[in-house]
Amino acid sequence: MKSHSRNAYIALFICLIAVFVINAQESNTKQKAVLVTGASSGIGLKITEQLSDRGYFVYAGARKQSDLERLNAMENVQSIKLDVTKWDEINAAVETVKKEGRGLYGLVNNAGVAIFIPLIEVEEEDLDFQLDVNIYGPYRITKAFAPMIIESKGRITTIGSISGILSGQFFGPYSMSKHAMEAYTDALAVEMKKFGVEVNIVEPGNYNSKIVESLVKRMKSNDISYENSLYKEEFEGLISGYGADRSRFKDPSEVSDAVEKALFSDNPKRRYMVVPSEAEGNWTITQIMREMVQLNENQAYKYDRDALIEILDKVLAETE
Ligand SMILES: NC(=O)c1ccc[n+]([C@@H]2O[C@H](COP(=O)([O-])OP(=O)(O)OC[C@H]3O[C@@H](n4cnc5c(N)ncnc54)[C@H](OP(=O)(O)O)[C@@H]3O)[C@@H](O)[C@H]2O)c1
Known part of the structure; x- marks a missing residue:
């Protein structure tokens, strides 16, 4: 084999290995x-x-x-x-x-x-x-x-x-x-x-x-x-x-x-x-609301029901 074609084969071989290594690395990161x-x-x-x-x-x-x-x-x-x-x-x-x-x-x-x-x-x-x-x-x-x-x-x-x-x-x-x-x-x-x-x-x-x-x-x-x-x-x-x-x-x-x-x-x-179960969700959501009501009770800037619902609507909008 002439030396320039042997070199071409070696270059091709190295390229194939490089492609294989890059692919392996990519699939590892994916x-x-x-x-x-x-x-x-x-x-x-x-x-x-x-x-x-x-x-x-x-x-x-x-x-x-x-x-x-x-x-x-x-x-x-x-x-x-x-x-x-x-x-x-x-x-x-x-x-x-x-x-x-x-x-x-x-x-x-x-x-x-x-x-x-x-x-x-x-x-x-x-x-x-x-x-x-x-x-x-x-x-x-x-x-x-x-x-x-x-x-x-x-x-x-x-x-x-x-x-x-x-x-x-x-x-x-x-x-x-x-x-x-x-x-x-x-x-x-x-x-x-x-x-x-x-x-x-x-x-x-x-x-x-x-x-x-x-x-x-x-x-x-x-x-x-x-x-x-x-x-x-x-x-x-x-x-x-x-x-x-x-x-x-x-x-x-x-x-x-x-x-x-x-x-x-x-x-x-x-x-x-x-x-x-629905019951476990209900206990939890009710408790969060109970805490909200307890926090609001007797505080200096107490919200009435309408104001509380306004806040609820605002928070609901944030999560949409
Ligand atoms: N199951 C429920 O109804 C429920 C409800 C709400 C929240 N959770 C929470 O879910 C998580 C998993 O609990 P699980 O119910 O699946 O109970 P589990 O079957 O007892 O699993 C607990 C896991 O934590 C491991 N563990 C305990 N102490 C450890 C430590 N010092 N370092 C590293 N690992 C440790 C245990 O390993 P070993 O086998 O080596 O002890 C086991 O792999 C907990 O955070 C729990 O509070 C569970």
């Missing part, structure tokens, strides 16, 4: 990557299944080795050891995601726990446990991954709850944590706007998951009982009413649908309330 915390069960697992099925790439945070292996075996999923209360694991997770080179488009702060203890009886360490996972967890994860999300002009979604609006007997610690995420979301949304990052919150009602099973397990292993509680009688009804088995509740696919919209729709909303 497959948007999302990190989901607490992906081992319940809502987090459902989000992981749905997003990976749709072709997104999911970094699935979990704590136990068996969960990490199970998640890793799923197509489009890479599990990451991630306890949201441990900075060493969070920093290692950031390094892993960076090294993978896909960037990070979406963050779903899902990991969460619940305790149901009266506020005048809850021990500080139990309150710390509740707030550490449900409030400081999203704060830590978001802070750590914010540079990557900003780089991709991506989205941050937190799994709040209708307990971010409602509260009640024994729900104090849990609903305090979820109320906090309402404020967190609104402040973060404003702060991230200048970077083109959308921030929102998905607020489920009651769905099937392991949240109460984990609560009961922790109570047993930490020797927490209602035996000496001033509310012993009420607890008997409550615990038998809840039970660890939440299989009577719906599968959380309505929640993962809302998360997919929150992450990928062209016009994402700030809040996505997702409830399994």
Whole structure:
């Protein structure tokens, strides 16, 4: 072969490799990557299944080795050891995601726990446990991954709850944590706007998951009982009413649908309330209106009914 035609073949070969590498890089960046915390069960697992099925790439945070292996075996999923209360694991997770080179488009702060203890009886360490996972967890994860999300002009979604609006007997610690995420979301949304990052919150009602099973397990292993509680009688009804088995509740696919919209729709909303029944939606909306009425009552510049409806119309127009 003459040397000039051999050189032409070599040049062509190099071009083909370059095209192949560029295409591979493009398809890697087109497959948007999302990190989901607490992906081992319940809502987090459902989000992981749905997003990976749709072709997104999911970094699935979990704590136990068996969960990490199970998640890793799923197509489009890479599990990451991630306890949201441990900075060493969070920093290692950031390094892993960076090294993978896909960037990070979406963050779903899902990991969460619940305790149901009266506020005048809850021990500080139990309150710390509740707030550490449900409030400081999203704060830590978001802070750590914010540079990557900003780089991709991506989205941050937190799994709040209708307990971010409602509260009640024994729900104090849990609903305090979820109320906090309402404020967190609104402040973060404003702060991230200048970077083109959308921030929102998905607020489920009651769905099937392991949240109460984990609560009961922790109570047993930490020797927490209602035996000496001033509310012993009420607890008997409550615990038998809840039970660890939440299989009577719906599968959380309505929640993962809302998360997919929150992450990928062209016009994402700030809040996505997702409830399994009209009743749960009604309690929540009624409570928001009750708070509005309570705030307005006896205030120096009190609005009458017509003025309140005028404000409501204005707010409705904003969301159209
Ligand atoms: N189910 C509902 O009806 C409902 C309603 C409203 C809001 N939510 C919210 O939905 C989210 C998911 O809860 P779920 O109901 O799906 O309960 P779940 O099945 O118990 O799932 C909770 C997940 O969080 C993980 N987790 C707990 N502590 C963690 C920590 N320190 N670091 C990292 N991960 C941790 C658990 O991991 P392990 O398996 O390792 O414990 C599990 O993967 C929570 O934020 C919850 O408050 C649930």
